[in-house]
Amino acid sequence: MSRVLVIGNGAAGLFSSWLLARKGQEVVLVGRGTPSTSMSTGCIRTRPEGCEREMAEFLVNEHMPWAVGARAGLSKIGTPFRCWMAPSHSTWKYGEAPGSVTVVSIEGHPAIHVRIASSLLIAQGIRAEHLSLPIAVPPEVPLTAAFRSEGSWELLAKALRTTSSDAVLLPAMVPLREYGRLDALERQCGRKVLEAVTPLGPPGLRLTELMHARAAGAGVTIWDGRRVTALDIKGDTVRGATVSGGSEVKEVATDAAVIATGGPLVDGLNIKGRELDDPFGVFQVARSTDALRGGYASREGMMVRVDGRRMANAVAAGDCVYSERRDHGSGLAGALDSARMAVMALEGA
Amino acid sequence: MNEDRCIKCGSCTRACPVLNDPLGPGFPGPRGAGVDAPRFPERDSIGQIALMCTMCHACEWACPSGISLTLSMLRLRSGLNEADRLPGHRRMMDNIASCGRTVSTEFKGWREEGNRTLYFPGCIGLGRLTHLTEAASSLLTALGVSHDISSAAVCCGSPLLKIGATGVAEDLRRRNMEVFSRYDRVITSCPGCTNQLREVYGIRAEHMVEVLKGSDPRSKLDGRWALQVPCHLKRGLSPWAADDMASVLVAAGVDVVRVPGEDCCCGGGGGMLAGFPETSSSIARNKVQMYRSTGVDGIITACPFCSLNLGRQGIRVLDIGEALAPKR
Numbered sequence A: 001m002s003r004v005l006v007i008g009n010g011a012a013g014l015f016s017s018w019l020l021a022r023k024g025q026e027v028v029l030v031g032r033g034t035p036s037t038s039m040s041t042g043c044i045r046t047r048p049e050g051c052e053r054e055m056a057e058f059l060v061n062e063h064m065p066w067a068v069g070a071r072a073g074l075s076k077i078g079t080p081f082r083c084w085m086a087p088s089h090s091t092w093k094y095g096e097a098p099g100s101v102t103v104v105s106i107e108g109h110p111a112i113h114v115r116i117a118s119s120l121l122i123a124q125g126i127r128a129e130h131l132s133l134p135i136a137v138p139p140e141v142p143l144t145a146a147f148r149s150e151g152s153w154e155l156l157a158k159a160l161r162t163t164s165s166d167a168v169l170l171p172a173m174v175p176l177r178e179y180g181r182l183d184a185l186e187r188q189c190g191r192k193v194l195e196a197v198t199p200l201g202p203p204g205l206r207l208t209e210l211m212h213a214r215a216a217g218a219g220v221t222i223w224d225g226r227r228v229t230a231l232d233i234k235g236d237t238v239r240g241a242t243v244s245g246g247s248e249v250k251e252v253a254t255d256a257a258v259i260a261t262g263g264p265l266v267d268g269l270n271i272k273g274r275e276l277d278d279p280f281g282v283f284q285v286a287r288s289t290d291a292l293r294g295g296y297a298s299r300e301g302m303m304v305r306v307d308g309r310r311m312a313n314a315v316a317a318g319d320c321v322y323s324e325r326r327d328h329g330s331g332l333a334g335a336l337d338s339a340r341m342a343v344m345a346l347e348g349a
Numbered sequence B: 001m002n003e004d005r006c007i008k009c010g011s012c013t014r015a016c017p018v019l020n021d022p023l024g025p026g027f028p029g030p031r032g033a034g035v036d037a038p039r040f041p042e043r044d045s046i047g048q049i050a051l052m053c054t055m056c057h058a059c060e061w062a063c064p065s066g067i068s069l070t071l072s073m074l075r076l077r078s079g080l081n082e083a084d085r086l087p088g089h090r091r092m093m094d095n096i097a098s099c100g101r102t103v104s105t106e107f108k109g110w111r112e113e114g115n116r117t118l119y120f121p122g123c124i125g126l127g128r129l130t131h132l133t134e135a136a137s138s139l140l141t142a143l144g145v146s147h148d149i150s151s152a153a154v155c156c157g158s159p160l161l162k163i164g165a166t167g168v169a170e171d172l173r174r175r176n177m178e179v180f181s182r183y184d185r186v187i188t189s190c191p192g193c194t195n196q197l198r199e200v201y202g203i204r205a206e207h208m209v210e211v212l213k214g215s216d217p218r219s220k221l222d223g224r225w226a227l228q229v230p231c232h233l234k235r236g237l238s239p240w241a242a243d244d245m246a247s248v249l250v251a252a253g254v255d256v257v258r259v260p261g262e263d264c265c266c267g268g269g270g271g272m273l274a275g276f277p278e279t280s281s282s283i284a285r286n287k288v289q290m291y292r293s294t295g296v297d298g299i300i301t302a303c304p305f306c307s308l309n310l311g312r313q314g315i316r317v318l319d320i321g322e323a324l325a326p327k328r
């Protein structure tokens, strides 16, 4: 058994840790801050190329069932959203759109935009009405918090029974452990309950929480809230890292490293002038005219030092890796897939 | 400061225990108080509501852009008008003026024997929770750490910084440094004190959890215990020390139940306990309800503020020092 240090607490870091831990490696995952994974819609938009089976196994969860296949859903402003794997209430089977939808808003809260949503639904041939709940929630307050009481759910169910649509579109507000509330609500109101597909909200947080629990369950030691500030590299080998957290700094030794630090949005890569740059100051970064695509270069699966030398025990995965195929919305599938390839490359090393 | 790096993702607001509490709305949130307010000083002082924050660091921990939100909010506090001072905070300052501590002192067991180690219990341990201080002291003795408990040491100044009284905090630091100069080692029970001594005084104070880590205490505690992981231990001092808190207890034979949310704020920090007692106890009440639903017999923590605030909700709360103290 050997020690692997995984840097980054998003989809790529968590999936690769889980894969490595299942193979008996001793994995420490270091991550700081909210990953892009938590900011995403929590829906996997494109079909991952090579890791469907492992991914399905990785994402099983007792609280939140997934729907898989060609799916469609609606965003919080009513735009259509197509995807491949989503929490069961986020989408319907492609081609089976509801004929009418009631958009539910909460007074004073920007979680859903009823007017825009209704008109965009009508433009898609879906009959739309809207319902404003008599609960006032200040804009900064997370809806999850406002809907913690049984009372607000009862009020919601009662209001939904008065609508005449086939389906209702709710703002995303249920945390992972309470996902079952949407099933209960569906039974209570007799209408299909749809959760608006929303970035920067509970769906992404649920996805990360789920992955986190899976990785921890497989035996990964998770050092949350800590940042790797430097790598100890001798020749072509990563031997350890400097990790800081709170007011403490520690040196850790490792036999291999997976770098899954995300893109420039989460400080995984630096932006220097108009170019991307390696914050560790060690690895080659492949540039691209498209900011979404640039990232760490690799040769036969391994990372490459600035001086052109191929690393013996360091691989990269996720948003921090150069990818010519990365488009808007393909991030999660790409991150999972590249995590699997990174783990394969390490095994071959 | 680095507020201009904000990408408006809202991760901080989702992590904030105050905004997530039914009695929290009114607080502008970490983004409002930590990012927007300092950038728009022309909007004038945002007033008392800026103080409605427990300084738990959850927002800063969540921020993908690494913005120093708590520091930014602390600066805002130090610029508050005297007229904006909350009644509870005035009381704290009156207490400081009369006895050097934020609450009146009840502790009687001073030890001034010229030992090289100083045990520094902090204001709550000397005022409200003297049993905590007695237990921690007897545990230290059992571990072979001979120590003084000095009546000359005063409040560390951390709560004063939190309510924006920087001048008073500096005064206290000067008084304490004179006392500390007589010792080689300072041990605390309150992570707020430990942080203050390390960050502001520049002395390598140790928190009780750090002392316990190197030793081999045994516990005779029965029942199942959940943890309240203190904010200033985990997100202030060291996330590793927070991990050690659990492993020390498990190694000592305590039946520890890990529950999700154990590291969320109890509501007692940042001057909230005195400044906004209703919101503070609402956060504690909801947290205790969560603990009760897991069927544990009580909670073990490592911070006097957590002990006090959660204990007031009628659940059994022990400090780690009490959990591991030799039976008296």
Ligand SMILES: Cc1cc2nc3c(=O)[nH]c(=O)nc-3n(C[C@H](O)[C@H](O)[C@H](O)COP(=O)(O)OP(=O)(O)OC[C@H]3O[C@@H](n4cnc5c(N)ncnc54)[C@H](O)[C@@H]3O)c2cc1C
Pocket (backbone or CB within 6 Å): A007, A008, A009, A010, A011, A012, A013, A030, A031, A032, A033, A034, A035, A036, A037, A038, A039, A040, A041, A042, A043, A044, A045, A046, A199, A200, A226, A227, A228, A229, A260, A261, A262, A263, A265, A266, A267, A268, A317, A318, A319, A320, A329, A330, A331, A332, A333, A335, B064
């Ligand atoms: C608003 C938004 C919406 C999106 N919506 C979708 C969507 O609907 N579908 C989809 O497929 N994709 C979506 N994406 C893209 C997708 O979220 C990302 O492509 C994917 O999550 C990347 O995963 P990752 O693991 O590579 O990086 P991340 O999830 O960003 O994780 C990297 C983590 O590593 C941490 N880190 C960086 N440096 C260090 C260090 N030195 N030490 C420790 N930790 C470090 C970072 O702070 C970060 O938390 C969206 C992205 C955003 C921002």
Ligand code: SF4
Pocket (backbone or CB within 6 Å): B012, B015, B016, B017, B018, B019, B029, B030, B052, B053, B054, B055, B056, B057, B058, B059, B060, B069, B070
């Ligand atoms: S420190 Fe805690 S209470 Fe204060 S704003 Fe940040 S998350 Fe909220």
Ligand code: SF4
Pocket (backbone or CB within 6 Å): B005, B006, B007, B008, B009, B010, B011, B012, B013, B030, B031, B035, B059, B062, B063, B064, B065, B066, B067, B069
């Ligand atoms: S988490 Fe950080 S970047 Fe996001 S809104 Fe809050 S302060 Fe801004």
